[in-house]
Amino acid sequence: MLFLSLSCCRSSSQEQASGQASSQGSMPVKVVKVERRNLSEKLTFTGTIEAWQKMNIVPDISGKIARIYVKEGDRVSQGQLLAELDTQSLRLQLQQAEAALAAARANFEDARKNKERMDRLFEEKAVSEQQYEKIKLAYEAAQAQLEQAQAAVNLLRHNLQVSQMKAPFSGVVASKNANEGDVINPMMGSFSASSGVLTLMDFSRVKIAIEISSNDVTRIYRGQKAEVRVPYLPDKVFEGEVNLITLTADPTTKKFKAEIAVNNPELLLRPGTFGEVTIEVASKPQALVIPQRAIIDNRFVFVVEGDRARKKEVVLGLETATEAEVLSGLREGELVIVEGNFGLVDGSPVTLIGEVKS
Missing domain, CATH: 1.10.287.470 (Helix hairpin bin)
Known part of the structure; x- marks a missing residue:
């Protein structure tokens, strides 16, 4: 009886040890389910927001400023009297x-x-x-x-x-640069002549200047849609379009200059601030998509089949910085390993510890 008891204990201990060894040899992995959805490649640029029109209001003749009828921040209409000289x-x-x-x-x-x-x-x-x-x-x-x-x-x-200074366009008085009683002479290089009595801006529409590398310039064209975001309005996206692309690169930076036009009727975008411009340059509707981190050596992935990792060769299509389109080699719904995939070989034992949202 004592011998039988010891024998049973030894058998149970060996099975437990074997199970621990098997568990220790299995690689814990996380997966993403292969799915179909729209995939797009986007380029992002940073640029400075500028008013669509800006003009210093200067009289054509010299004289003493008699009246200034507006103040900084006032909205004015085209043709409105802004200031006048003593006549x-x-x-x-x-x-x-x-x-x-x-x-x-x-x-x-x-x-x-x-x-x-x-x-x-x-x-x-x-x-x-x-x-x-x-x-x-x-x-x-x-x-x-x-x-x-x-x-x-x-x-x-x-x-x-x-002698009457009128608004050449509708806009906002950006700055008041002189006072009533000041003498202004447009022919002289005084502060009044260079900066004007007033500075008028129209930023009901704005433009954003960006620079494009030679690698990307052929992918961007006039009329192309763009999205604009600013740090001081983090939840708002403004729609714009490419308005201008230079034909030649800057000799110093070797980049091409472009201009994005954005309607700004509520005057939320402020000239002089930075804006982030995103332009979609390629898209694939209902593509079979996997994360870039699942891809090894630009052509292989591992999928989970049961408790094993299976190596599969894939052919890729459209790629972005974080995702890639799979043209062949995978099926929708397969579980692709995205964490724990380095060091695996075909048939490696794996333990699924979680699914990551793509």
Whole structure:
């Protein structure tokens, strides 16, 4: 009886040891189920957001700023009066010029009548050629004086008109660079002349400047859709499109410059900030997809069959940084090893410890 008991204990101990050895030889692995879904390859760029239009508002003439009607941050409409120069001196000059024009016009009328009378007399040979030439020259001088007086009036009227600074487009006053009473001279390099009385921006539409490598430039074209994200609005995606691509690369960076246009009616995208641009350059609908980390040596994967790993050769199609399309070698629903697959050989014992979401 004692012998039988010892024999049973030894047999049980050997089976337990054998089970532990088998468990210790099995590789714990995690898998992903092969599935069909849309696969797309996207390129990501970072660029600076710029206003669609930006202009410094500067008068065409020099003078003292009389009024500024807007402040920084105001929305303005095209044609709206923003600021104007002091025009008192111009108005006095215009009055004087208009009086001179009236006198020149009267003088011209007299000269014209004299010439018409002299034309008839000269045809009748009632006056000498010398007398005729004298009246003709007086007429031409009066005509020149009239034209000069009219030009002076036109110039002053033009100066009065351009003394009013109006919005060339609808937008937002980005900055106020001068004050009422400041003297501005566009011909001088003063701060007012270079930066303007005001800076106006239209960023109801914005553009984002990006740089594209020579490897990727042929995959991007005008009109291509783009997604834009900014760090200060992490949950919002803006839709845009490629508006411009340069034909030649920058000689220093060897990259091509491109511009993304984005509608921004709520003015959420702010000029001067950074934006992340994502452009889809390839897509495959309902592709058989596996993670890149499942792929070994660009052509093999391991799948779990029972408690064994089976090595399979695959042919890949569209690839992204994290996923790949399988053209052949796998079936939908198979379990591909993504963790614990390095060091395996065909037939290696494995223990499935979890399934990873693809």
